[in-house]
Amino acid sequence: MSDFSVSAIMLRRINYGDSDLIISFFTKERGKISVIAKAAKKSVKRFGGILELFSLLDLVCTKGKHRTRMAFLKEAVLKNPYESIRSDILKTAYAGFWAELTNTWLEEGVKQVQLFNLLEQVLNHLDKGPASPEILSILFQLRFSAIAGIVPNLSHCCRCGRSFDDIRQDRLEPDFRQGGVICLKCSAGSGLPVGYLSQGTLKQLQWLLRGDLDQAIRIRFAPYAMAQGKKFIERFILFHLGRNLKSYKFLNQIRS
Ligand SMILES: [Zn+2]
Known part of the structure; x- marks a missing residue:
């Protein structure tokens, strides 16, 4: 042995x-x-x-x-x-959610150094502060989705392919099946789940996804943008994971 x-x-x-x-x-x-x-x-x-x-x-x-x-x-x-996480029920609920998400997606014995480093970084920030748990969670899920190969398309309409920079609309609908967000023209009458995203929120999500991590977590979200971004990425991830997580239910109980 x-x-x-x-x-x-x-x-x-x-x-x-x-x-x-x-x-x-x-x-x-x-x-x-x-x-x-x-x-x-x-x-x-x-x-x-x-x-x-x-x-x-x-x-x-x-x-x-x-x-x-x-x-x-x-x-x-x-x-x-991570004592400061453990002494705070909301932080514990977030860390538990990230751990279950990671555990559910990972295959046994497959090396994932990038994801390991990401999880360690967000846990360190959650523990030490001052970044908010919500921002860290959105950032973790966005970057997790990129590593998992399911990253949402945040810059173009997933149906007609038009760049959001060329569209003068502030309401964009999520479309999880198509892998991101669609324009109003494409979402007309589609019966998609309610919950729109504004252009500003999309820009902030892109920054959380691709920007330098230590700077990205200092972004200030308006309360409505935070609510939109949080709802979008959580539903997006769980849709693509294809199952419910116990820790997510717990997190929602704590948040409500
Ligand atoms: Zn479109």
Whole structure:
């Protein structure tokens, strides 16, 4: 049996038998891995109670005897517990949502360094402030969608292809199936879900998507633009993910 070391963010844990846990980690070196943490439930001493959702850890794991067997967690050292997130229920709900989104999309054993760095960056900002959780969440989801290959088209009508710069309209309709936003002419009578976006909001979303991260999170959104952007990207992501997330339901309960 051989050991390997990884830097990891904890995404999910489930009970396994009376005393063990199966934990899914997002590792920088190996993508998502699921490991068995023996006696983690029974003995707090074993891992010092540090195996918490979205914590940043250094791990040493031992490979199972067979190639297909799950690895065992041997050692875990806490690098960042994100204490300020944990002491705030809204921040905890956002971090939990990002973790579940990541866990749902990631395939086991596929390296995703760009996404790992993004998740670590937004967790750091959420923990330290002063960026608002809402802005960080919109930014995370936009950049997540780009990495996942489902990035929304925010500059052109998804149906007629016209650039929004050439359209003198301030109300643009989301069209999740087409992969973005459509102009009023194309949305006439389409019966699309209500919830328009203004040109200004689209520009701000593009900046959150492509701008320098440390500068992008300082953007000031008007309350209506924040509401539009938040609603759009959350519905867009969940539409393309094709399933509901428990953490999203929880987040909505906290926000309401
Ligand atoms: Zn159009």
